[in-house]
Amino acid sequence: MWFTSDNAAPAHPSVLEALTQANAGYSASYGADPIMEDVTARIREIFEAPDAAVYLVATGTAANALALACLCPPWATVYCHRNAHVEEDECAAPEFYTGGAKLTLLDGPDAKIDPASFEAALGFTARAGVHNVQKGALSITNITEAGTLYSLSEMKALTDLAHEHNCPTHLDGARFTNALVALGCTPAELTWKAGIDAVSFGGTKNGLMGVEAIILFDPARAWELELRRKRGAHLFSKHRYLSAQMQAYLKDDLWLRLARQANDRAAQLSRGLMQTPNARLLHPTDGNGVFAGFPREAHKAAQEAGAKYYFWPFNQSLDGPGDEILSARLMCSWSTTAEEVDEFVSLVKSAS
Amino acid sequence: MWFTSDNAAPAHPSVLEALTQANAGYSASYGADPIMEDVTARIREIFEAPDAAVYLVATGTAANALALACLCPPWATVYCHRNAHVEEDECAAPEFYTGGAKLTLLDGPDAKIDPASFEAALGFTARAGVHNVQKGALSITNITEAGTLYSLSEMKALTDLAHEHNCPTHLDGARFTNALVALGCTPAELTWKAGIDAVSFGGTKNGLMGVEAIILFDPARAWELELRRKRGAHLFSKHRYLSAQMQAYLKDDLWLRLARQANDRAAQLSRGLMQTPNARLLHPTDGNGVFAGFPREAHKAAQEAGAKYYFWPFNQSLDGPGDEILSARLMCSWSTTAEEVDEFVSLVKSAS
């Protein structure tokens, strides 16, 4: 019953097998390994983007920060939701990698950017010319930090606005595949067909040890990205171990299967909790995260039984009257079992 | 016969086994995994440094750049040899992480800093007060980029000079263990007892997939380093896979055995080549790298037989009279076999 984060889960066994296979003998370093050639070809195929530039890094923050640095100059601003990972959880890595750009925080329910909020911000930015930061890039997170989903048309509405103002667009896809299977669309539809210029295509939260791909649909800044990656110390010498993970991920639909499993467990958990008296959802359960409130007494019971998760927001306390509703973030992963979910739901139910 | 770099070698099988073991079940993320606790304790023990702060990152450039950023403010300079990795091979990562510090390039044979060159530079730095950059940190590489070794007293002479000028000291130990076994000293003797304040303790070039430890003997800036690591996007969510590699590395003297193997192969290669007519060493073979010149005809023969390595310097050409001496960098690793070395030597001998 470990729901703290999808990054607390192990890697899928296929990934470790792939590493073992990749480990045989010598290999060219720094991304010149033959596995990476295959990965690039495969990603271009999957995304129907034959010219896309594809790079691997080991953390989601690196993928986001490097991509944004290629899209937004230091004197401009990145538009993002105020609850976006790039704002809340990266200790100003985007500011570091862009060389001091701003983040303009947008509003909207369920951690989704309200187009009106974006439009207002665009209208305000650079109103006084050189005195203000300029319009930079739009960064959308899908699935969001609240576990919710932008529809393709919702994404398109935002990217259209961005492009009208010459702002390139970035998709933080730390949970890209969870969104993909939830929407039932193609990777191309979820990205460039929806107006996305650059993607952080996550693998770590969905069964890899630590690999994310940066995909630039317009390769014009590919060389710049390579230099930024090296200079940021994110170019791996023994790169084949990143390549091998990504290769395994994309093989035989592993990525899709793992994301489906995680989403299914979240749906099960969400349904289960909603049958509980006094439980309520903070946000729709669109992907692999459940954001739900239930009585303090039920929290105590679950935590005593070993369940691990975070309060959401963080500043709630187990002390106080047992029937007060406290809220939790419960993340499911590919390795979450139906039994774990059932056990958790039972504990909550019986103590509510 | 793959001598391009020690990072072209595979990881040691024990490392992959360790990953598989670490992969069981859930684990706390971002460095809070129990394996990391053990790694920290073990490194403190090995280095006889009970208060040292210990952090893992996945690239040597990250280790160097983050350590230097904690030692050198943006308006100061890092003293290093002009052939140091931080100067020549990191695409200005130290400049990026320090926020724009300079690197002052020092001279000395065999890629070792001549104390006179360092002293002259110290005397020149900040001569005009606020108009110049200030004295920052000293960065020593041992084993050097030319495969040579500083003795402990040579290191001490440099670190004493640095400390007289209030400059903290950094050891780029990408090949730390190769130096350690070559010197036959203790880790403490090679670091803090030799006046080193911060170490990049490398594992990647000696049998790991990609892990380096940053060790700060004075923990005063530990929190700053944690923030810089996160902000630089080098804090891994699934950190246990870094921890597990380092744990395996330090277990049962694996690190020492692997480094000895690599050094032995280099010694064998060096001896073999020196029996060749017209061959000569560019630098002493102190560790796992051989820097040697031999006739062009012998290069052709070796390369045709599949040998891989770099010219040193890079700008030499296979075209021209066959008896002209061209120079090569030949790196051995833990996985280099005695047979490979023999084969290479034979090829060179018979074509010289």
Next chain:
Amino acid sequence: MWFTSDNAAPAHPSVLEALTQANAGYSASYGADPIMEDVTARIREIFEAPDAAVYLVATGTAANALALACLCPPWATVYCHRNAHVEEDECAAPEFYTGGAKLTLLDGPDAKIDPASFEAALGFTARAGVHNVQKGALSITNITEAGTLYSLSEMKALTDLAHEHNCPTHLDGARFTNALVALGCTPAELTWKAGIDAVSFGGTKNGLMGVEAIILFDPARAWELELRRKRGAHLFSKHRYLSAQMQAYLKDDLWLRLARQANDRAAQLSRGLMQTPNARLLHPTDGNGVFAGFPREAHKAAQEAGAKYYFWPFNQSLDGPGDEILSARLMCSWSTTAEEVDEFVSLVKSAS
């Protein structure tokens, strides 16, 4: 009738006389001029701060950004009002000079920080440790961008909160003297006695050509500030021309007289407009700026007669029904005359 900004006003004639005097013969450069010695002594005396470090720069943005860079590391955040000059009008200079720190935008009426908003932000910052930016510095603007005044106790409430959280404090005093004469307090009371650690003490908007002093009450980071100033290219070689302006400013209470004149004209303008039917104040007129709404027809009349000022907010239009209320920012300076004000008020009155 030029009310666009107090920086559209000329310098006071005494300032030019001082420049002419300072121009005689040779002088030591880079701040070693004897006039600067006098300026430092005088500012220490005026601020009752015998140990304060005092530096001159030529723009308010430089004063703010350099001071904040000394107070806030790159991985922390500057708390400021969302309408602060450092946020809205400096094209991310604070982000540039701090090396990529964030600005956390606080709310509150009349461009004054609501302590509750600051407290909430402090409670939220760094809630997840290394994943978030850390608590940095507080920056208060007095007189604010809305022409309003913090009382000394309002300032103290904010600086106390800051210091409880180990956040150093900065006063953007671009209009310091306007605040000073409005409050009728001493410079010490408006700064360190109110909990301020560093001040941008403005002169440019109050009769100088272009000089601002940075005052650090704790000189511990004085040398760092000197290096940052030089590195930011804000150390003047012919520094005496900055010193001479500041010397003239502080002589015979010129600074106080000029600020009083400007405040008096604003009060006159505010009173005059408020006698106009349909006019209303957006913010109290505490200093030298009047923020007022009056009918579109009156705007047309004033602008046709040559009056210059900005709409506030900027995105209003002269097109539309004449009796609609549009809002303006009307800045008075030392050189604004009672006649100009009367003429403007008449124009508005007769067209309202």
Next chain:
Amino acid sequence: MWFTSDNAAPAHPSVLEALTQANAGYSASYGADPIMEDVTARIREIFEAPDAAVYLVATGTAANALALACLCPPWATVYCHRNAHVEEDECAAPEFYTGGAKLTLLDGPDAKIDPASFEAALGFTARAGVHNVQKGALSITNITEAGTLYSLSEMKALTDLAHEHNCPTHLDGARFTNALVALGCTPAELTWKAGIDAVSFGGTKNGLMGVEAIILFDPARAWELELRRKRGAHLFSKHRYLSAQMQAYLKDDLWLRLARQANDRAAQLSRGLMQTPNARLLHPTDGNGVFAGFPREAHKAAQEAGAKYYFWPFNQSLDGPGDEILSARLMCSWSTTAEEVDEFVSLVKSAS
């Protein structure tokens, strides 16, 4: 007898008169003043560059650092002589403004870049692709820090090399006019006709209080420069006082007359010293600086009589045998008089 630097000299009286004239009444701020329009037109005319972008800043370091930031990305290197001002005297301002670019230090006698040194550096840069910093910009200083002059063909040889490698070129013209009158050429010949893309066109060292123009012959990056200037806090609100200085400078050939005076005094000083037994020139006297050695006893006599100047190099001492030769940098300015020079020469002669 004040020969420390041309920045110890006063401003020319015409400059102060111009300030007084410019001070009348209100004026648009931030560079929108009508005087600036005239300055831009005049500079375009003088440089025969109708499309050039022209900006004013107040320090030479700002001009250099901002120009270089537009020419060299953070992952590239600026080629300059190892004695260039951008390397030795700006406390890493170029590194700060470029966001962490390197400076590659070139050799050559008399502080002039030897083309062979530049060519070698170009051949070495980026030899290993992404691992190295890339080829950035060339920065030439004319008149150099050693008071020497590049001929137009010497400049062209360097800029041709640069452009063959796609490196844009910068001229540090802190003493532009001294070079211009020494060469007897046109501003166009000294800049774009000699292959220069961007110029720091200095005024401060030649009679202004503190103004330098940045001229970009290709206006493609003009807006970027404006944003960098603002973000660097170098956009003056009361900009007219910069404009007025530059306008006065260019009026009635003032700039040319002042530079000729300074050069003439240096020539007189150089000739005079060379008639002294035991005196010798370190570098040719091409402009307004004399770099000369003469006996210690003569230094003592001059300094006792009140002469001010720097030793060159700095680390020489007045203690020791009187006939030992010590070297000095003696800078003349527009305000140096023939009498001062005669007096200095006499003192040296009689004590040598």
